Amino acid sequence: MKILVIHGPNLNLLGTREPDIYGSFTLDEINDRISSLAAEIGVAVSFFQSNHEGALVEQIQAAIGEYQAIVINPGAYTHTSVALRDAIASTGIPTVETHLSNIYTREEFRRHSYISAVAAGQITGFGLESYLLALRAAAGLAVGDGAR
Numbered sequence: 001m002k003i004l005v006i007h008g009p010n011l012n013l014l015g016t017r018e019p020d021i022y023g024s025f026t027l028d029e030i031n032d033r034i035s036s037l038a039a040e041i042g043v044a045v046s047f048f049q050s051n052h053e054g055a056l057v058e059q060i061q062a063a064i065g066e067y068q069a070i071v072i073n074p075g076a077y078t079h080t081s082v083a084l085r086d087a088i089a090s091t092g093i094p095t096v097e098t099h100l101s102n103i104y105t106r107e108e109f110r111r112h113s114y115i116s117a118v119a120a121g122q123i124t125g126f127g128l129e130s131y132l133l134a135l136r137a138a139a140g141l142a143v144g145d146g147a148r
């Protein structure tokens, strides 16, 4: 079972980027923790990060037939991107939206997600743990014993 973990714009700067909001783990450290959990629960994971909307769309499209679930932190594109939303909807691959911070307790513009309506679910506000919870949810969805 293969799960694709996608990180959107500016998440390559984790570790130094607004650590009071996003924590002090680097993206590599987060990916290492995801890999450890993946090994523990018996799923294969691949990672992709881009600051470019089109590159993210292309990676989502390329997941068709390759991955059984997607975990995505769309970063700021969460709040702006119909293209990412349509790409996720087009794949039919169960997708878990995740965020380090709680997007509902922050600025007004972060409180709307274009992604959530096409995601199986959303996990927001638990820092690094958000990704680990999302991976567990995605693993359940990939084998068809998730919430839907």
Ligand code: DQA
Pocket: 009, 010, 011, 073, 074, 075, 076, 077, 078, 098, 099, 100, 101, 102, 103, 110
């Ligand atoms: C984020 C929340 C977004 O609003 C923000 O633009 C990000 C990170 C999060 O993980 O908390 O880049 O997705």
